[in-house]
Amino acid sequence: MDYMTAGESHGPQLTGILTGVPAGLHLDIDAINQALAARQGGYGRGSRQKIEHDTVQIVGGVRHSITMGGPIALVIQNRDHGHWGEIMSPTAEETPENTLRQVTRPRPGHADLVGGQKYGHHDMRNVLERSSARETAMRVAVGAICKQLLQAVGITIVGYVDQVGSVKGPVVSPLNVAEIEAAITQNDMRMLDDQQVDRIHLLIDETRHAGNTLGGVVRVVANGVPAGLGSYTAWNQKLDAKIAAAVVGVNAIKGVEIGDGFEAAQNLGSEVMDQIDWHEGQGYSRLSDHLGGFEGGMTNGMPIVVRGALKPIPTLYQPLQSVDIHTHEVSKANVERSDTTAIVPASIVVESAVSFELAKVLCDTFDDANLARMQKQVADYRSEFDAF
Numbered sequence: 001m002d003y004m005t006a007g008e009s010h011g012p013q014l015t016g017i018l019t020g021v022p023a024g025l026h027l028d029i030d031a032i033n034q035a036l037a038a039r040q041g042g043y044g045r046g047s048r049q050k051i052e053h054d055t056v057q058i059v060g061g062v063r064h065s066i067t068m069g070g071p072i073a074l075v076i077q078n079r080d081h082g083h084w085g086e087i088m089s090p091t092a093e094e095t096p097e098n099t100l101r102q103v104t105r106p107r108p109g110h111a112d113l114v115g116g117q118k119y120g121h122h123d124m125r126n127v128l129e130r131s132s133a134r135e136t137a138m139r140v141a142v143g144a145i146c147k148q149l150l151q152a153v154g155i156t157i158v159g160y161v162d163q164v165g166s167v168k169g170p171v172v173s174p175l176n177v178a179e180i181e182a183a184i185t186q187n188d189m190r191m192l193d194d195q196q197v198d199r200i201h202l203l204i205d206e207t208r209h210a211g212n213t214l215g216g217v218v219r220v221v222a223n224g225v226p227a228g229l230g231s232y233t234a235w236n237q238k239l240d241a242k243i244a245a246a247v248v249g250v251n252a253i254k255g256v257e258i259g260d261g262f263e264a265a266q267n268l269g270s271e272v273m274d275q276i277d278w279h280e281g282q283g284y285s286r287l288s289d290h291l292g293g294f295e296g297g298m299t300n301g302m303p304i305v306v307r308g309a310l311k312p313i314p315t316l317y318q319p320l321q322s323v324d325i326h327t328h329e330v331s332k333a334n335v336e337r338s339d340t341t342a343i344v345p346a347s348i349v350v351e352s353a354v355s356f357e358l359a360k361v362l363c364d365t366f367d368d369a370n371l372a373r374m375q376k377q378v379a380d381y382r383s384e385f386d387a388f
């Protein structure tokens with residue numbers, strides 16, 4: 001299983017190709033579109049989201065809503081492209097209008113300057129168009145398909161917001177996906193503690209008025225993951241490492257934790273190791289889940305818990321110092337229309353990134369041609385582990 005995306009933020013469309021999905025998976029297209037809508041939501045988003053209405057078009061690999069085993073091709077339109085005329089045309093000649101929209105004062109914290117230097121773009125629009133997190137819409141469509149494959153073998157997953165700026169969620173968060181889902185649908189911040197949401201709205205408003213931005217922390221929990229996915233036998237087979245890479249691969253994510261993560265480093269061993277238990281008919285479990293469902297780079301059957309730290313949005317309406325790359329004069333950075341925070345969409349994108357990695361390891365571990373066969377193999381595998 002693998003996927004690739006193409007497309008610019010203000011280009012005609014985003015395109016995605018997801019390979020390796022077993023044949024026989026009945027896709028719930030509404031569920032994919034609901035995930036796309038959730039990614040557009042959350043307080044603190046910029047006005048771009050009023051223009052877009054992300055819906056997926058499936059143009060390959062699926063017939064009568066059922067996967068056929070071939071590459072799945074996906075399209076999401078960029079409605080905003082209509083406002084960019086020939087500036088973002090893949091084929092039209094350059095226009096004088098284009099020169100007016102050039103980005104020459106790179107934004108600190110964005111890909112602009114280094115991307116321009118590396119690819120030789122003196123109009124850094126050519127960098128920002130692809131580095132933009134607009135592309136994460138397609139990652140969510142891909143992740144939503146992966147999530148449906150996970151569901152078909154008894155795995156559920158949810159992503160939500162744990163912290164916005166310095167305002168933190170509850171100290172102890174549930175490990176149960178259904179319980180988390182019930183709580184986070186109570187508010188527009190995908191937070192467990194809806195008491196704090198008013199406070200967070202205020203914080204986002206104050207930050208926006210000051211021309212500043214915010215980051216935060218997102219948390220993803222997966223239940224029902226069979227033990228033994230990934231392997232301790234080689235560094236590049238460790239599933240926790242692959243998940244960490246996928247999470248940091250999301251725009252603006254700068255930190256990742258598995259389970260107690262950095263906090264575990266300051267605790268005693270007796271406070272961190274999850275003691276082992278066994279019950280007739282249920283098999284093995286742990287008395288706690290400090291290690292977030294991983295031992296030796298392998299899932300251990302406990303809930304997977306992953307957190308990601310999102311840095312504040314780099315584009316500031318009160319811009320920081322930059323240098324004009326045409327004149328080399330010190331000046332304020334370019335200002336592009338922007339979000340104040342993207343913590344809610346980030347929670348959906350990180351959930352999607354983890355969904356993909358889990359779906360991929362399932363396809364690598366079990367038969368990935370036919371869903372019914374995969375389901376049978378997963379059931380047998382679970383029984384064998386329980387009886388061990």
Ligand SMILES: Cc1cc2nc3c(=O)[nH]c(=O)nc-3n(C[C@H](O)[C@H](O)[C@H](O)COP(=O)(O)O)c2cc1C
Nearest residue numbers: 110111131132133251252314315338339342345346
């Ligand atoms: C969902 C989402 C929305 C984002 N929106 C913006 C935005 O409006 N303006 C901006 O400057 N950065 C935004 N970012 C962050 C940039 O895309 C990101 O910081 C940039 O591509 C540089 O990559 P890096 O932060 O991973 O180093 C967003 C990130 C995410 C995940």
Ligand SMILES: C=C(O[C@@H]1CC(C(=O)O)=C[C@@H](OP(=O)(O)O)[C@H]1O)C(=O)O
Nearest residue numbers: 009046048131132133134336337338339
């Ligand atoms: C378009 C999306 O996010 C964009 C991500 C982004 C960036 O620099 O990452 C910059 C902004 O782009 P624009 O200037 O077009 O408003 C965001 O709106 C989206 O999430 O759908």
